[in-house]
Amino acid sequence: MSTPDIDLRRRLDDGPMSRFQWSVIAVCVLLNVLDGFDVLVMAYTSDSVSAEWQLSGSQIGMLLSAGLVGMALGSLFLAPLADRWGRRKTILVGLTLAAVGMALSALSQNALQLGALRVFTGVGIGAILATSNVTAAEYANRRWRGLAVSLNSTGYAVGATLGGVLAAVLLSSFGWRPVFxxxxxxxxxxxxxxxxxxxxxxxxxxxxxxxxxxxxxxxxTLRSMGQAPLEGMPRPVASETGKKAPSRVARILAPGQLHDTLLTWGGFFAVMFAFYFVTSWTPQLLVESGMSATEGVTGGTLLNLGGIFGSALLGFLAARFRLQRVLAAYLLITAALLVLFVPAVPYFGLLLVLGALIGVFVNGCVAGLYALTPTVYDPSIRGTGVGWAIGIGRIGAIVSPLAAGGLLDLGWGPGGLFLLVSGALVLGTLAVMSLRAARPAPGAGPLAEERPRAGTPD
Known part of the structure; x- marks a missing residue:
């Protein structure tokens, strides 16, 4: 039996992954499949909704943004409750909100109702997304933590792809309501x-x-993992004092944490800004560059398909190399590919290859940030830290399509927009490489990264 003062986190980090741990991660992946479906369900059904209610383009745009607004609110204000209620309870609350919101969306009678319900649903999804990524990181050992969280992002891409197939089948025969x-x-x-x-x-x-x-x-839980149980509680992960504890938001903004928190926010904003620009505008910008509508859609589809492989690839690379460096490489490669994308428009075959590669790497950038951010925070504030980082990223996701549209109205061309987004990714690279808490060092936090040594059990 273990003694109360054993460093349990170190034992789990250095030990092999059990079947039970992988099953926990599989559940987290399923939760992210749901996220992928919900984020794009409005995009799949927008034409049918617009036809039924005679909506303008701006009204459809508001409906498309409503879910992202809700997800930002859920990440900022509901996900932090995982540090108070627990990860599992917060996920259950998020699932309940999302299920109710989706069901009522199928019954909505006008655009205002649907928009409000998209925000409501997004709150639940935002809480699920942040908390499931934290849970996956906490149940993985050090070697496979990057893969565990990256698989969640793969789940998002799978959900987006399957959702499109399901929507295509249902819309043709039954309309948009059965999709919700x-x-x-x-x-x-x-x-x-x-x-x-x-x-x-x-x-x-x-x-x-x-x-x-x-x-x-x-x-x-330890018995389910094949680990020896404890005789008493381990020593506290976070030190306790007699003073009244500050709020968790105040703690992620405290002097010792502020540096990494702001850099994490900057990284998420830049990556989400780029990701949603690429996924939202690529088909239309390709058409404006001289391609047919079908070719534009083909290019956009390849981005999603590439994402399924990109997130998993990053996870495998993170099992061999330091995640912080792998993520920085992903960011710089994505930036370079975006610079090359528009000049390649006259060469359709090359363009398809570049589109698939951009999908691989831009999705991997998101997966890498999800995997890296839990290493920045102590367990007692991890849900808050990850939730706020994702919430700030969602603000970037909301701003990106609006900024691109405004710049197009000002006369910007596709090449200039892709170059702008490439610059944002370079700034994101600087933020990631400047993170202190993610660097392996003696006495680092309980989820601190460390490149596995030869012979490390897996």
Whole structure:
């Protein structure tokens, strides 16, 4: 039996991954499949919704943005409750909100109702996204943490792809409402899956020093992982004082943490700005560059398909090299590919290759940030730190399409826009490489990165 003062986090980091840990990560991936479907469900159904209610382009634009606004709110204000309620309970609350929002969306009678429900649904999805990524990071060992969180982003791409197939089948025969209804049913079905297969985060339980049930729940999880149970609670991960503890938001902005928090926010804003510019505008900008509408859609589709492979590839690379450097390489490669993209328009074959590669690397940039950010924060504020970082990123996602549209109205061409986004990614690279907490060092935080040595168990 273990003694109360054992460094449990180090034991888990250095040990092999059990089947139970991989099953937890699989549930987190399923949660991100849901995210991919929900983010794009409005894009899939926008033509049918517009035809039914005779909506203008600006009204459709508001509906497309409403879900992102809700996700930003959920990441900023609901996800931080994972540090108080626990990761599992916060995910269940998010699933409930998303299921109800999707079901009511299928019954909405006008654009105002649908817009409000898109915000409501987005709040739940935002909480799920942030908290599931934290949970995956906390259940993975050091070697496979990058892959575990990157697979979540792969789930997003899979959800977006499957959602498009499902929407195409349903829209042709039944209209747009069944698409939302199917999303609601899939979301509701995940609730019992989480109840049965997703335990509470051990890192969260280790912060619950005064909870009589925390040790019992911790030992139940350890036995499921094939690990020896504890006789008593480990020493606190975060030091406690007699003073009144500051709020968790105040702690991520405290002098010792502010540097990395602001850099993380800058990285997320830049990457989300680039990602949503690429996914939202590429088909139309290709058409403006002289391609046919079909060719433009083909180029956009390749971006999503490339994302399925890019996130997984980053995870495998992070198992061999330091994640911070892998992510920086992804950011710089994406920036270079964006510079080359528009000049390649006259060469359709080359353009398709570049489009697929951009999809690989831009999706990997998002996956890398999701994997890197939990290493920046202590377990007691990790949900807050990750939630706020993703929330700031969602602001970049909202600003990106609007900024691109405004610059097009001012006479900017596709080449200038792609060059602008490339510059944003270079700034994101500087932010990532300047992070201090993500660098391996003696005494670093409980999820600190470290390149595995030869012979490290996997």
């Amino acid at each position: 209804a199917c999303g609601a049913a899939a979301t509701a079905l995940l609730i019992p899956v989480v109840l049965v297969r997703l335990p509470e985060s051990m890192d969260f339980l280790m912060t619950q020093q005064r909870s009589s049930s925390a040790l019992k729940r911790l030992n139940t």
